[in-house]
Amino acid sequence: MKYTIILLLLPFLCSAQGRFDKVEIKTQKITDNIYMLEGAGGNIAVLTGEDGTLMVDSQFGDLSEKIKTAIAEIATGDLRYLVNTHWHGDHTGGNGNFNDAGATIIAHKNVRERVSTDQIMKAFGREVKASPKNVWPEITFDEGMNLHLNNQDLMIVHVDNAHTDGDAFIYFTQANVLHMGDVFFKDRFPFIDLGSGGTIDGYIKAVQAALMISDSETQIIPGHGALANQADLMNYHQMLTTMKNRVQKATAEGKTVDEMKTAGLDEGFESWGTGFIAQDAFINTIWTDLNREEN
Numbered sequence: 001m002k003y004t005i006i007l008l009l010l011p012f013l014c015s016a017q018g019r020f021d022k023v024e025i026k027t028q029k030i031t032d033n034i035y036m037l038e039g040a041g042g043n044i045a046v047l048t049g050e051d052g053t054l055m056v057d058s059q060f061g062d063l064s065e066k067i068k069t070a071i072a073e074i075a076t077g078d079l080r081y082l083v084n085t086h087w088h089g090d091h092t093g094g095n096g097n098f099n100d101a102g103a104t105i106i107a108h109k110n111v112r113e114r115v116s117t118d119q120i121m122k123a124f125g126r127e128v129k130a131s132p133k134n135v136w137p138e139i140t141f142d143e144g145m146n147l148h149l150n151n152q153d154l155m156i157v158h159v160d161n162a163h164t165d166g167d168a169f170i171y172f173t174q175a176n177v178l179h180m181g182d183v184f185f186k187d188r189f190p191f192i193d194l195g196s197g198g199t200i201d202g203y204i205k206a207v208q209a210a211l212m213i214s215d216s217e218t219q220i221i222p223g224h225g226a227l228a229n230q231a232d233l234m235n236y237h238q239m240l241t242t243m244k245n246r247v248q249k250a251t252a253e254g255k256t257v258d259e260m261k262t263a264g265l266d267e268g269f270e271s272w273g274t275g276f277i278a279q280d281a282f283i284n285t286i287w288t289d290l291n292r293e294e295n
């Protein structure tokens, strides 16, 4: 009897877990003691050494065991800190598990505000319920803060109203490594979460700030996509300003947003719409945001 029930339940058990079963955590060494971890969701950075281990972002909760295994293979100190680049679940979903494992969570004050209360993700038409307390950042900042461990001075810098209203860059000064969270989708149109305080102008300004922080030698970890450099970020900046200008121009010419989508405004950037955000969605975001500003 029991056996029958298990057989009947099997397809459901598999489908609930299936999404993450096949995900492998890929570890890429960036410097002596800094690594980039890719799995599903936002890229993770790990700094490790005798002062302990710090991670940036935590992907999805279902991946925490795999991520812990990957970190154990490289870590030379106990897990002490988890810094979030912003509140989205593909970057904070593992927070609770890593907090339970001893990590103190650090993020912008608006990350704590958003994960501790019910949120509506307008862009996807779904509600995100408040998370349990072990997901919430325990140390929050407004403009930024510095951390010093393993001979690295870490600058954590808030950028205003970019991808959300709680974005932060993490710059590892001596290593010249910059984690940009979702203010950088390498070679792809970005998701800008207007419902969480994101704006196209703030997003472009934040990319400009990253261009100021970085130089030609900087290794840049994007929120999504492969390890990048300043030239990649310059291309990204050019795409963002060009797409914004095209939407503005078309609006001034009296075109509707639907006409813009049908005509296509992605000339020269066709491959950028092959990821999570297609050109239609990106045009819609820019148009909605600019229209909102005029009101």
Ligand SMILES: [Zn+2]
Binding pocket: 086, 088, 163, 182
């Ligand atoms: Zn995000």
